[in-house]
Amino acid sequence: MAQDEKTLPQRAAGVAVIQGGKLTKIVSVATYKTYRAMRKDPTICMARQLLMAPILASAWSIQEKEDAPEGARDFIDDQMSAVRLHLLGTAMRGCLDFGWQAYEKVFGVDQDGRIVIKKLKPLIQDFTDIIVDQYTGAFAGLKQNLIDLEAPECLLLYIDAEGTDWYGQSVMENARLTYNMWNETNLGAERYDQKIAGSHWVIHYPEGPSLVDGKEVDNLQVAKDVISTLESSGAVVVPRRSGDTSDDFG
Numbered sequence: 001m002a003q004d005e006k007t008l009p010q011r012a013a014g015v016a017v018i019q020g021g022k023l024t025k026i027v028s029v030a031t032y033k034t035y036r037a038m039r040k041d042p043t044i045c046m047a048r049q050l051l052m053a054p055i056l057a058s059a060w061s062i063q064e065k066e067d068a069p070e071g072a073r074d075f076i077d078d079q080m081s082a083v084r085l086h087l088l089g090t091a092m093r094g095c096l097d098f099g100w101q102a103y104e105k106v107f108g109v110d111q112d113g114r115i116v117i118k119k120l121k122p123l124i125q126d127f128t129d130i131i132v133d134q135y136t137g138a139f140a141g142l143k144q145n146l147i148d149l150e151a152p153e154c155l156l157l158y159i160d161a162e163g164t165d166w167y168g169q170s171v172m173e174n175a176r177l178t179y180n181m182w183n184e185t186n187l188g189a190e191r192y193d194q195k196i197a198g199s200h201w202v203i204h205y206p207e208g209p210s211l212v213d214g215k216e217v218d219n220l221q222v223a224k225d226v227i228s229t230l231e232s233s234g235a236v237v238v239p240r241r242s243g244d245t246s247d248d249f250g
């Protein structure tokens with residue numbers, strides 16, 4: 001016997017709000033910003049490319065049932081082959097990086113009067129909300145500011161969704177802790193290097209002249225010449241006062 005769903009939306013976490021009798025979840029834009037920074041990491045970038053390459057290189061096969069309308073297979077083949085690479089590429093990047101990827105279906109009419117897919121427009125996650133039925137959690141469309149898209153106008157892809165949380169789970173999240181620790185370690189090392197590089201040379205020299213290659217040269221100038229041969233972020237020359245027992249130019 002057929003019956004309606006009885007359980008409520010299934011969401012483990014996240015702040016949910018009701019808009020127009022439908023439910024959505026607030027997702028931090030700062031999180032998406034972090035994921036975009038992470039995918040520029042050389043190791044993560046290479047792993048993403050290696051993961052996507054075999055899927056993008058593979059071909060699709062399309063079959064039809066015995067009772068399918070005449071020409072249905074060729075029609076679907078023409079429709080999907082035209083968008084295959086675009087759909088796979090944007091879908092994999094969106095799902096791997098953010099956990100989900102939404103599209104607006106843009107329809108047109110072909111020369112035979114049939115409704116066809118003119119475009120699958122990928123939507124940016126930062127300002128796109130997934131709307132679900134507030135009673136069951138079923139996907140009910142998308143929202144961008146004041147623009148609402150009903151479910152038939154949308155295509156939503158996701159990975160590792162828990163319950164009815166159609167935002168899925170970003171693969172980047174698995175590396176976020178390690179990524180943050182790596183950055184903190186590098187920043188600490190950089191601060192240490194800057195501190196060490198900031199050390200100053202202090203050269204003491206006797207006041208008065210000295211003979212250099214038979215010529216009388218002020219020891220201040222000799223000290224400056226010594227400093228100019230040293231690599232450091234700074235240096236100081238200090239004249240040796242009367243009674244100072246330190247070595248010359250020590």
